[in-house]
Amino acid sequence: xxxxxxxxxxxxxxxxxxxxxxxxxxxxxxxxxxxxxxxxxxxxxxxxxxxxxxxxxxxxxxxxxxxxxxxxxxxxxxxxxxxxxxxxxxxxxxxxxxxxxxxxxxxxxxxxxxxxxxxxxxxxxxxxxxxxxxxxxxxxxxxxxxxxxxxxxxxxxxxxxxxxxxxxxxxxxxxxxxxxxxxxxxxxxxxxxxxxxxxxxxxxxxxxxxxxxxxxxxxxxxxxxxxxxxxxxxxxxxxxxxxxxxxxxxxxxxxxxxxxxxxxxxxxxxxxxxxxxxxxxxxxxxxxxxxxxxxxxxxxxxxxxxxxxxxxxxxxxxxxxxxxxxxxxxxxxxxxxxxxxxxxxxxxxxxxxxxxxxxxxxxxxxxxxxxxxxxxxxxxxxxxxxxxxxxxxxxxxxxxxxxxxxxxxxxxxxxxxxxxxxxxxxxxxxxxxxxxxxxxxxxxxxxxxxxxxxxxxxxxxxxxxxxxxxxxxxxxxxxxxxxxxxxxxxxxxxxxxxxxxxxxxxxxxxxxxx
Amino acid sequence: xxxxxxxxxxxxxxxxxxxxxxxxxxxxxxxxxxxxxxxxxxxxxxxxxxxxxxxxxxxxxxxxxxxxxxxxxxxxxxxxxxxxxxxxxxxxxxxxxxxxxxxxxxxxxxxxxxxxxxxxxxxxxxxxxxxxxxxxxxxxxxxxxxxxxxxxxxxxxxxxxxxxxxxxxxxxxxxxxxxxxxxxxxxxxxxxxxxxxxxxxxxxxxxxxxxxxxxxxxxxxxxxxxxxxxxxxxxxxxxxxxxxxxxxxxxxxxxxxxxxxxxxxxxxxxxxxxxxxxxxxxxxxxxxxxxxxxxxxxxxxxxxx
Numbered sequence: 001x002x003x004x005x006x007x008x009x010x011x012x013x014x015x016x017x018x019x020x021x022x023x024x025x026x027x028x029x030x031x032x033x034x035x036x037x038x039x040x041x042x043x044x045x046x047x048x049x050x051x052x053x054x055x056x057x058x059x060x061x062x063x064x065x066x067x068x069x070x071x072x073x074x075x076x077x078x079x080x081x082x083x084x085x086x087x088x089x090x091x092x093x094x095x096x097x098x099x100x101x102x103x104x105x106x107x108x109x110x111x112x113x114x115x116x117x118x119x120x121x122x123x124x125x126x127x128x129x130x131x132x133x134x135x136x137x138x139x140x141x142x143x144x145x146x147x148x149x150x151x152x153x154x155x156x157x158x159x160x161x162x163x164x165x166x167x168x169x170x171x172x173x174x175x176x177x178x179x180x181x182x183x184x185x186x187x188x189x190x191x192x193x194x195x196x197x198x199x200x201x202x203x204x205x206x207x208x209x210x211x212x213x214x215x216x217x218x219x220x221x222x223x224x225x226x227x228x229x230x231x232x233x234x235x236x237x238x239x240x241x242x243x244x245x246x247x248x249x250x251x252x253x254x255x256x257x258x259x260x261x262x263x264x265x266x267x268x269x270x271x272x273x274x275x276x277x278x279x280x281x282x283x284x285x286x287x288x289x290x291x292x293x294x295x296x297x298x299x300x301x302x303x304x305x306x307x308x309x310x311x312x313x314x315x316x317x318x319x320x321x322x323x324x325x326x327x328x329x330x331x332x333x334x335x336x337x338x339x340x341x342x343x344x345x346x347x348x349x350x351x352x353x354x355x356x357x358x359x360x361x362x363x364x365x366x367x368x369x370x371x372x373x374x375x376x377x378x379x380x381x382x383x384x385x386x387x388x389x390x391x392x393x394x395x396x397x398x399x400x401x402x403x404x405x406x407x408x409x410x411x412x413x414x415x416x417x418x419x420x421x422x423x424x425x426x427x428x429x430x431x432x433x434x435x436x437x438x439x440x441x442x443x444x445x446x447x448x449x450x451x452x453x454x455x456x457x458x459x460x461x462x463x464x465x466x467x468x469x470x471x472x473x474x475x476x477x478x479x480x481x482x483x484x485x486x487x488x489x490x491x492x493x494x495x496x497x498x499x500x501x502x503x504x505x506x507x508x509x510x511x512x513x514x
Numbered sequence: 515x516x517x518x519x520x521x522x523x524x525x526x527x528x529x530x531x532x533x534x535x536x537x538x539x540x541x542x543x544x545x546x547x548x549x550x551x552x553x554x555x556x557x558x559x560x561x562x563x564x565x566x567x568x569x570x571x572x573x574x575x576x577x578x579x580x581x582x583x584x585x586x587x588x589x590x591x592x593x594x595x596x597x598x599x600x601x602x603x604x605x606x607x608x609x610x611x612x613x614x615x616x617x618x619x620x621x622x623x624x625x626x627x628x629x630x631x632x633x634x635x636x637x638x639x640x641x642x643x644x645x646x647x648x649x650x651x652x653x654x655x656x657x658x659x660x661x662x663x664x665x666x667x668x669x670x671x672x673x674x675x676x677x678x679x680x681x682x683x684x685x686x687x688x689x690x691x692x693x694x695x696x697x698x699x700x701x702x703x704x705x706x707x708x709x710x711x712x713x714x715x716x717x718x719x720x721x722x723x724x725x726x727x728x729x730x731x732x733x734x735x736x737x738x739x740x741x742x743x744x745x746x747x748x749x750x751x752x753x754x755x756x757x758x759x760x761x762x763x764x765x766x767x768x769x770x771x772x773x774x775x776x777x778x779x780x781x782x783x784x785x786x787x788x789x790x791x792x793x794x795x796x797x798x799x800x801x802x803x804x805x806x807x808x809x810x811x812x813x814x815x816x817x818x819x
Contacts, residue, residue: 041777042596044597131560184597200596200598201774202769229678229679229767231767232764232767232773232776232777233767236678239665239666239677239678242670243670243673243677398550399550400546401546403546403549404549407558437558
């Protein structure tokens with residue numbers, strides 16, 4: 001009996017001990033001056049020239065500095081590492097650097113670092129993954145300890161955008177010593193935060209750069225430490241936010257964000273992003289010419305009918321919510337050159353049916369709508385199309401599989417999205433899709449000529465006019481059915497003062513505790 | 515026994531080669547990996563560059579034999595996405611997955627053996643029904659859903675347990691329960707039927723007639739005989755759990771093989787996915803092979819058949 005009692009007591013004590021271990025309440029880290037954030041994707045490397053994910057842009061804005069800085073509110077270009085910058089000619093830019101900027105290892109940033117980094121990125125032999133960001137550079141020359149000039153291959157008016165949005169500057173000595181592999185796990189920059197710990201696939205820890213130069217247009221970092229975790233599952237991110245283990249998450253689906261918004265300790269800010277959703281048609285008839293498919297989309301009336309059939313406002317308001325809005329031009333409204341005064345196809349199913357009848361399809365037709373994300377949005381489109389007699393089958397595929405099919409000319413109607421790499425210039429979207437490249441399904445020589453001239457003109461009013469003409473023609477010919485802008489739901493602790501911007505790049509260096 | 519062992523070994527090797535071949539081919543036809551690796555909106559030239567760099571332009575069968583030849587020597591190549599040796603990535607993450615698998619199996623055993631015993635001792639009573647209901651619920655509930663329920667209850671409302679990560683042993687509690695609960699019914703039913711069979715045998719009747727105490731009969735004479743087939747099934751369940759950890763690890767953000775498989779599939783990191791499929795199937799086949807041998811050793815009828 002005595003032995004049994006001792007056993008019972010031991011078991012009870014053990015259970016009590018175990019339970020006491022569990023009782024650690026979670027708390028937000030305001031008092032430790034640590035901002036806990038989470039992203040879904042693991043970065044392949046922290047070397048910005050060798051990663052392609054949006055998370056790479058976010059890290060780069062914190063750990064590295066660029067030559068220029070684009071004000072996220074006014075879209076004005078300001079000098080960051082550059083003190084002054086100007087065009088010497090259509091293909092030459094002169095830049096003077098600020099003096100006294102230090103990398104995180106204490107070394108001073110000079111012209112040698114800028115020349116080395118940009119020449120490295122522009123050299124195809126180095127096989128950087130983000131070649132489109134630097135392929136416009138022919139070479140960079142040093143003109144003094146703090147002076148450089150950039151020689152372009154041809155006139156490239158979006159150069160300021162790319163120098164501010166991409167192309168961070170690295171320390172020459174360190175990078176050439178450790179290479180991209182070493183730099184990818186132990187990077188050194190000159191940005192407002194320095195990376196102090198990297199556990200691949202799990203977390204990145206950044207600390208405030210106390211020596212960040214005082215007159216930076218980025219401002220001074222406020223929060224002492226940022227712990228960046230990789231959590232692939234959105235539900236897990238939400239649970240961690242609710243318990244206070246995380247202070248900030250984003251890209252939360254609207255229905256889930258609405259639930260988080262009801263929690264008193266959280267703020268939900270649905271902010272519009274540069275990503276737009278659109279339908280693209282095989283107007284150039286590759287499917288018919290190369291694969292013998294019956295292609296109704298060669299007819300202008302059919303493309304216009306679909307533009308009238310889709311209820312853009314309803315999808316933007318009911319499915320995306322927040323600041324999402326309908327778009328009619330093939331670009332994001334804030335982008336340079338994104339003409340808004342184009343033909344607007346209002347939601348009008350009756351007009352759509354008439355146009356279909358005019359095209360020889362009074363009873364509609366059967367077709368397939370291909371897509372790779374947002375099944376719910378695509379299903380709403382299918383419903384709108386059915387209402388005017390177009391019986392569309394929905395085919396959601398992996399992005400790579402859809403891209404392969406589309407580039408083979410086998411996808412006649414696709415629901416796609418494009419984020420323009422957060423570049424606030426029409427060349428990052430319209431020029432990509434209408435200059436006879438692999439993703440150009442309309443192949444209109446008039447549009448192509450207008451865009452190519454605009455892409456290489458540094459006369460801004462002329463450039464704007466050329467883009468305007470191209471976008472008006474794209475709308476008149478209904479090559480696309482632009483539909484809506486996307487929204488990023490930023491969900492964060494009430495203790496955090498945070499401002500999201502349309503380029504969907506969170507700027508924690510501007511955030512602070514309330 | 516030797517002939518039986520050799521036959522099973524031959525079969526295991528054929529299964530392994532078949533699994534590796536099918537997984538290799540399926541992954542390749544699920545979409546062009548070069549397009550995924552090149553990123554959104556990459557030009558044809560960029561895609562072609564990636565295709566050539568990683569050898570995706572060569573015939574599939576040649577790619578397979580090259581990969582298989584290297585894999586035999588433990589070289590799974592480099593991850594095109596992370597640019598790291600795949601073998602090193604597997605080594606780094608294996609510990610978390612094995613820990614989770616073994617913990618989950620232990621949890622399943624701890625839950626199912628007493629439940630099975632209770633059900634066997636009181637068959638067709640309310641105790642039996644409750645025991646059966648508890649275990650069947652485990653199989654009926656999708657593990658990702660059960661995982662989320664645990665997170666909401668223990669993580670969000672009670673705040674007893676950490677929700678994600680693998681820093682401490684407390685991080686493994688919820689994933690262990692979510693993964694282990696699924697395996698409970700199979701083990702519990704086996705214990706129940708085994709116990710009932712042994713309890714009805716002559717030597718138990720003799721033991722009871724001799725006046726032995728009930729716990730001694732139950733644990734020493736009944737359970738010991740009934741548990742033998744459970745060991746074999748448990749080995750196979752461990753294989754299931756290692757595969758099933760893909761969903762659980764991504765929900766709880768455990769940095770193991772399952773999580774790696776999940777993210778690698780989404781970014782078309784084919785060498786990593788192939789290596790994980792091969793590794794997990796090899797472990798499963800090995801465990802099944804050992805279970806077969808174990809059964810054959812205990813039951814000569816299996817050997818002769």
